[in-house]
Each structure stands twice: as structure tokens, then as C-alpha cells.
Amino acid sequence: MSAATAPVATGGPETGYNFAYLDEQTKRMIRRTILKAVAIPGYQCPFGGREMPLPYGWGTGGIQVTASVLGADDTLKVIDQGADDTTNAVSIRRFFERTAGVATTERTEEATIIQTRHRIPEAPLREGQVLVYQVPIPEPLRWLEPRETESRKMHALAEYGAMHVRLYEDIAHHGQIATAYDYPVKVNGRYVTAPSPIPKFDNPKMHMNPAIQLFGAGREKRIYAIPPYTRVESLDFEDHPFEVQRWDEVCALCGSSESYLDEVITDDRGGHMFVCSDTYYCAERQAARPAAAAPWSEAGGSAK
Amino acid sequence: MYVAVKGGEKAILNSHRLIEDERRGDRGIPELSIAQIDEQLGLAVDRVMTEGSLYDRRLAALAIKQAQGDLIEAIFLLRAYRTTLPRFGASVPIDTGRMQVRRRISATYKDIPGGQVLGPTYDYTHRLLDFGLMDDEAERCQAVSAPAEVDAAMPRVTDLLGRDGLIEEETAEPDETPIADLTRDPLTFPAERPLRLQNLARGDEGFLLGLGYSTQRGYGRNHPFVGEIRLGEVAVEFVPEELGFPIELGEITVTECQMVNQFKGSKTKPAQFTRGYGLTFGHCERKAMSMALVDRALRCRELDEDATAPAQDEEFVMMHSDNVEASGFVQHLKLPHYVDFQAELVMVRSMRAAAGAKEAAE
Amino acid sequence: MSVDTQADAPLLEVQGLSKRFGAIQACRNISFDLWPGEVIGIVGESGSGKTTLLNCISARLAPDSGRVLYRTRHEGPADLNGMSEPARRMLMRTDWGFVHQDPREGLRMRVSAGANVGERLMALGARHYGNIRAEALDWLGMVEIDQTRVDDMPRTFSGGMLQRLQIARNLVTRPRLVFMDEPTGGLDVSVQARLLDLIRGLVADLGLSAVVVTHDLAVARMLSHRLMVMWRGSVVETGLTDQVLDDPHHPYTQLLVSSVLQP
Numbered sequence: 001m002s003a004a005t006a007p008v009a010t011g012g013p014e015t016g017y018n019f020a021y022l023d024e025q026t027k028r029m030i031r032r033t034i035l036k037a038v039a040i041p042g043y044q045c046p047f048g049g050r051e052m053p054l055p056y057g058w059g060t061g062g063i064q065v066t067a068s069v070l071g072a073d074d075t076l077k078v079i080d081q082g083a084d085d086t087t088n089a090v091s092i093r094r095f096f097e098r099t100a101g102v103a104t105t106e107r108t109e110e111a112t113i114i115q116t117r118h119r120i121p122e123a124p125l126r127e128g129q130v131l132v133y134q135v136p137i138p139e140p141l142r143w144l145e146p147r148e149t150e151s152r153k154m155h156a157l158a159e160y161g162a163m164h165v166r167l168y169e170d171i172a173h174h175g176q177i178a179t180a181y182d183y184p185v186k187v188n189g190r191y192v193t194a195p196s197p198i199p200k201f202d203n204p205k206m207h208m209n210p211a212i213q214l215f216g217a218g219r220e221k222r223i224y225a226i227p228p229y230t231r232v233e234s235l236d237f238e239d240h241p242f243e244v245q246r247w248d249e250v251c252a253l254c255g256s257s258e259s260y261l262d263e264v265i266t267d268d269r270g271g272h273m274f275v276c277s278d279t280y281y282c283a284e285r286q287a288a289r290p291a292a293a294a295p296w297s298e299a300g301g302s303a304k
Numbered sequence: 305m306y307v308a309v310k311g312g313e314k315a316i317l318n319s320h321r322l323i324e325d326e327r328r329g330d331r332g333i334p335e336l337s338i339a340q341i342d343e344q345l346g347l348a349v350d351r352v353m354t355e356g357s358l359y360d361r362r363l364a365a366l367a368i369k370q371a372q373g374d375l376i377e378a379i380f381l382l383r384a385y386r387t388t389l390p391r392f393g394a395s396v397p398i399d400t401g402r403m404q405v406r407r408r409i410s411a412t413y414k415d416i417p418g419g420q421v422l423g424p425t426y427d428y429t430h431r432l433l434d435f436g437l438m439d440d441e442a443e444r445c446q447a448v449s450a451p452a453e454v455d456a457a458m459p460r461v462t463d464l465l466g467r468d469g470l471i472e473e474e475t476a477e478p479d480e481t482p483i484a485d486l487t488r489d490p491l492t493f494p495a496e497r498p499l500r501l502q503n504l505a506r507g508d509e510g511f512l513l514g515l516g517y518s519t520q521r522g523y524g525r526n527h528p529f530v531g532e533i534r535l536g537e538v539a540v541e542f543v544p545e546e547l548g549f550p551i552e553l554g555e556i557t558v559t560e561c562q563m564v565n566q567f568k569g570s571k572t573k574p575a576q577f578t579r580g581y582g583l584t585f586g587h588c589e590r591k592a593m594s595m596a597l598v599d600r601a602l603r604c605r606e607l608d609e610d611a612t613a614p615a616q617d618e619e620f621v622m623m624h625s626d627n628v629e630a631s632g633f634v635q636h637l638k639l640p641h642y643v644d645f646q647a648e649l650v651m652v653r654s655m656r657a658a659a660g661a662k663e664a665a666e
Numbered sequence: 667m668s669v670d671t672q673a674d675a676p677l678l679e680v681q682g683l684s685k686r687f688g689a690i691q692a693c694r695n696i697s698f699d700l701w702p703g704e705v706i707g708i709v710g711e712s713g714s715g716k717t718t719l720l721n722c723i724s725a726r727l728a729p730d731s732g733r734v735l736y737r738t739r740h741e742g743p744a745d746l747n748g749m750s751e752p753a754r755r756m757l758m759r760t761d762w763g764f765v766h767q768d769p770r771e772g773l774r775m776r777v778s779a780g781a782n783v784g785e786r787l788m789a790l791g792a793r794h795y796g797n798i799r800a801e802a803l804d805w806l807g808m809v810e811i812d813q814t815r816v817d818d819m820p821r822t823f824s825g826g827m828l829q830r831l832q833i834a835r836n837l838v839t840r841p842r843l844v845f846m847d848e849p850t851g852g853l854d855v856s857v858q859a860r861l862l863d864l865i866r867g868l869v870a871d872l873g874l875s876a877v878v879v880t881h882d883l884a885v886a887r888m889l890s891h892r893l894m895v896m897w898r899g900s901v902v903e904t905g906l907t908d909q910v911l912d913d914p915h916h917p918y919t920q921l922l923v924s925s926v927l928q929p
Contacts, residue, residue, distance in 0.1 A: 021388075089312070147619055237798075
């Protein structure tokens, strides 16, 4: 986060707009909200979200957070579903290339700011990196209590019994906790928080992560944060502990048995294969392996 | 061998070219000008300015052209532009009592000081397609020049009622009270009326129309009468700090609807009529009326009425009235959800496997 | 079972409680004590103020004047109005129960019977699914609901079952005080009788204190040790249940009793 060194109010490559689109007052307001969010881990701070030139639900919250912490010497990576080249990731990356002229990258370790939708990169993050999540519904209690006035009170009083009622129902009816993504977590032992619709596979990566994790919900006008090295526990029962997804297969391209896999339908006769959802991670692994090696078959072992 | 799909960037650029091409359509047909849209699709411009909350006919017309006539898309374009504008300050509240009225009707009194002025309205047209309009060369009729002197003094009907104490008083917030600004601060609940009115003014016409209609059908009934609808031009004044007195910046066209509603009275208030208020840029009568109905419905709390209907539920109404928010979130379902869907797939498969195993064991 | 078994001090003290709605005086200067293990019945016709009184003493409504003191487990008597909201809400879901006339108001209709019973346990930090479920099953048994129905939704239950489920949901945290608002209202006579038996048994077995609001003198006679008769916002007569019902002194009580005995 090198916003302090950012040139103030100089136009980016797109003339007519301020650096990274938002005006400096708005950025300051958002940075103040971020500071508050970092000070109260997992607490949803209301902020005066602006109308962005991208539609609500398409990452406006994440974009505002990124725009506010972005400096001229930052390197930005944008992923959607783990991939750098999905249309929405491309669109947001182009937005910042045009309005801020910052360097962009696909390399996770090179990026100082990573904006993401629905995934946490497979490669471990390090201190100094900022992970910005796009959040559609920031309120984990929304499905139990649609009323903002009541859900805020439940947070204030830490009345979270109803969250476990939901998990209880899952087990009673399905024999297991049936929440597969946006799996609720408790941050720093206090606030129950929505991790955004990342698969629960990624939940453990949030725990004690050295990077700053910032969450922006544009339509709902909320920002929340998980500071570095903060406890993040996924809600569960002692006798039904939290578990992540597993696949019997490995990635058909790089052979990884440790990454989150996307299923790809290859024909209309039931043929399908699995590939890493994190495209950069997968490409790195493919590049590192001997050129002659054949793609991994389903029976293939994992590559290390 | 499988290769992951690439080329999102190129696809986006090509898609942009396609819409540009489609927007222009058949090159043999003259291109629409902004002035044409402004002049000939004026009501669309009015709606876009109202819900885009920016009074600029030229930019609204541009947005309509750019959006190929998709008004919600045009509203979005205008809103996104609006947020980037610096703000100099707040104008003096407009005074619709000093409006140069072009249309003014009341459903509560047959005759009112200043008279009823029908003005331009589709109300009494027969909705027959006018095939004469197919010919774009034909001469169009000219309105008979300005109707015989519209009365300059045109008191608001609600003020007339107020003189006899028959309608609740409209008390202005004291000058010191900062007025909440929906476009700068996040919405919080419970919301006071100024904030609710801001939200309704920007709200989607269709959504408010449906809600207003629902109150008439019994879902939060409030016995409305159109006290007055007036359309015309009002001056916008601003007090520059260095001058200390208001100067006129220009004038804008607005539609105002004052709904008069029945009220039985409560433990603290004697029976009185109550108000619902609607105001729009330009000529948006349907919107102004719907807004007034919903405004009145949302006042149930202060008037000690039971809140039982959707139109009386401020969280429900205010959280869902904005079409830019609604449209974005509904349409975001088009974005890839591979990861979440995969998570569900794994879940459903494992549940089915567990069920299968259980059945086999039994 | 409870830490506090001081039988020599009241559990709830109501002192000079008044509440008005506009011109209507719903409760006028009402005072009474409720002792551990005691059940007080509040009777009166509709509009007499008994439900308002119940809402005021259960912290669901703030009185205009007067005090309600509750003897908490660890800190002795506390004024409900002066208590912080978290403390009050905590009391409501642990040490107290509230049985609504319409069980739908007190239940989560969209989650199973088991989850309904288990919710309070989870709110208190229970995190072992198996134990929560076992306790829910126990309680279903205690309120005579077939244990195989544990995963069924409340909407598939009959009125009497719903009321018993609501009672189980309230009692699972072993509260010391239960408020009941017409607990048998809206049920068939035969169902009522069975429910009354059940409530009486549970109250005795668990040593509960209770305040029962009812317009049905038969219910009052069956459940309560003491009776308060309300009329137009005031308590007009109070005493041991049998004494009040068999030898009513106030003319209104006499009318109330006679109207039941001679239909």
C-alpha cells in the first residue's frame, strides 16, 4: 500500500479523470474506513460508496478499495475465479491500466495488490501484499435475518446462535454441513464474517495470513478487513469439524493434487477433466516440468 | 490436449466494436442527433435526468443515444458521470410556489385560486396509433400560442388546506440540521424522511409505480387524493459565500405532486389530512405520483400506523428501489461462477454418494 | 439444580408498575412478588391489562413508572429497566422462558423441531452436534413429542404439538422463570387438558416459577398457586387460587366466577 507516495490529483493515462478514477476526497474517506475496518477485524464498516462506471455486483466495492490504496508504483494483479484472463478480471485490470497507468502482472508473488473475485491464490501471500476481495453480500446473517437493523444488533451483542442453527439443520438433513462457498468465519474470536463467495477450500488460507485482506461491497456500501496474522476460524461443530473440498483427480495440466480444481466438460458424452482454477499457479507448474512430459492422466500421480 | 480458454481481452474489445456497430445500425439511415433526442424524446430525457439525479438535458440525451434507448443503462451512464463531478455546495431550496406553471391540476377542488391548467398531457388522448407520424416529412400542428395569461399567483392547494389546519403542517428542518446525502453517505436505518425522499426521487419508476399501486389495492392503503400536480419552471438559486445573498443560476423544469391522504388521528394528533410528496426533474408525472404514494406509506411509523405492507417497509423499499443497484446485481449472475458452482457440484456429488451408500447398506 | 436456591427472597418484585397507551391506562400501580417455585395466575377479561402487565414484567415493554426487580443468579436483584440490553437479552434466552399463545411467534418455523429446541444451547456456546441433538431428543420426549419427528418442520405439527415444542424450546436451558400468555388458547378442549397436565408436571419437576396470563379460570385453577384478578388496569383481588375462586370478595371477581359456573 504505497498510497502515501502516490502523485496527488495528476491525471492517469485517461485524461479527464483523477489517478485511479476516484477523486482524492473520496479516496481519503475510503482509506479512513479501511483503517477503522483494520482496527475492528471482521466488523462491517459502512462507507459512502460511490457510483462507479462498472455495474454494481461486478466488483465496484473491490475497485473502490483498490483505487483508494493504489499508488503509482504498485503492481496490480486481478483475478476472477482464480484466473487472470476471465472477462471481468480483464475488464477491471484494463480499468486501472487506463485510469492509473499502473504496472499489472499475472505473477502472484510480484503483485503488491491483488484484487480477486471468488478465490485466494494458491501461492502463499507475503507481508506487505494486499488482497482485495469483491463482495456481493457482506452480511453473513442475511439469510437468517433480512433486516439490517436486527442483524447489526446481533453483531453488536455477538448473538450468533442462529448461525449454528443453520449448520445444525444442514447436518440434520444432509448428514454434513452443506455450505460449500461463502462459508461463514469468525474473525479474531469476535465477529462472524462473510469471506465472500470463495470456496470453503480457501477458508484456511485466510487464517494468520501475512497479507492484509480487505473486503469491499459496493452495492451494500460496506468495507471490512482482516489484518495480517489474524485468527480466522470457520464455524463448525466439534463432532462435525470444518472440512475442505477434495478431489479424487489431479489437475490434468500440471498434476497438482493440492489446488482447487475446476471441472471442464470435454464432450457431450459425459467426458470431463479437472484443471486448476488458479491459472497462474498452473502455468508456473507446467513451465517447471520437463517439456517432454505428457499431460497427467486421471490415474497420474501428483507432481511435486 | 485441452487448452484453457484465453483471449478475454480480445473478446471484450470485439464486443465493444459490435455494440458500436449495432448502435449505428443501417448506415443508409441518418444518425440520430443529441438535439433530436432532447427535443423529440423529451420524456425519456426527463426520466433519465430524474433517476440519474443530474439535471443536464444534453448529457441525458447523450446517455440515451449511447445506451441505444435502454433507459436504465442511460441512467447508469449518467450516474457514473455524476459521481466524478466536484460539488460547489447546496442550492437554496427551490420554491415551487413561485413556479412558472405550465400545467396544474387538482383532484380535490373543482375550482382553485389560479385555476386548473391542463397543459400538455396524454391523459385525455385516445391511445390510437397515429399513423400520420409514420410520415416524417409531414407538417405538425402548432400549439395555439401561450394560453391566456396563466395566473401568476398560484397558491399550492395544500397551503389552502393548511390555512384551516385541515392538513398537517410541513415543518422544515432547522437550517443548522445537516441534510443527509444519499450519494455521499451510506444508507442507515431507521431513515428519516429527507433521506427517504432522496431515495425515492432516484428510485426506479417501475418499482415505485408497482408499490404505489399496491397501496391502492389495499397493501398499506392510505386514501390518497391528488391535492395538486404542477409542472413548470423554477429558479435555482445559490448563495456564494463571498456574496452572502442568493444569485440565480438558471431554471429547471420540475413536476411536483402533493398527495392529500386521510388520517384518523392518533393519541397525540386530532384527525387531519396528511401528506405524501413527489418531485421529479422534467415532466415525470407517473413517477411523481408513485413517489408521493410511497412516501406517504413509508410515514406509517411517525403516524403510528401498523406497518404491514411492502410499501410501508422502509428497509424493503429503500434497499430495492435503485435500478442501477438492482440491474447490476441481477445481471452479475452472468459473470462466471465456475468456482462456486464447482463447490456445489462437489457437495451434491458427495451427498448423493452418501445417500447411495446408505441405501446399499439398508 | 440452580445456584440460587434462596427460598427466602422473591425472584421477581414488581413495585408500583403503571403503563398507559394514550388515554387508556393499561396498568395502574401494580405491585406483587413472585417467589421461587411459585406460579401466579393473572386473570381478567380481554382489555383488562393482563397482557400488558406480562409484557412489562418480562422486559418486552417499558413501563411508564414503577420498577421490576429480578433476582439474577450471580448479582442479586437487578432493575430490568436499568439493565443493559445485552444483559436483558441474555436473561431472556437463558434464565427466562416466554410461551406465546400462538406458538408460531415463539418458534422458528423454517427450521426443524430439533434445531428449535437446540437453538438456545447453541446460543450459549454448545458446539457438539451429537450432544445438542441428544438433548433435543430428550426434551421432545419430555414434552411427549414422538422422537422420530426431530428432523421434521414445525409446519407439519398439530397445534398442540407446536405448543409443546415451544415449551421444550424454552425449557432446554433450565430457566428459573417462565412467562406464559394464554398457553392453551386456541386449542381443543381435549388437547388443552393434556397440555395443562404436562405443564403442571414440568413446573413441579423443574421447580419453575411462572407467571401465567389467562382468561380461562379452569386453566388458572389448575396451574397457579396464587391468583391476581385484573379489571380495567388494576388488580382488584389477589390471594391463594382456591380462596379467590371459591370465595371471591370483589364484585368483579364474583361476576367472573359466577359467569363460569353458571353459563
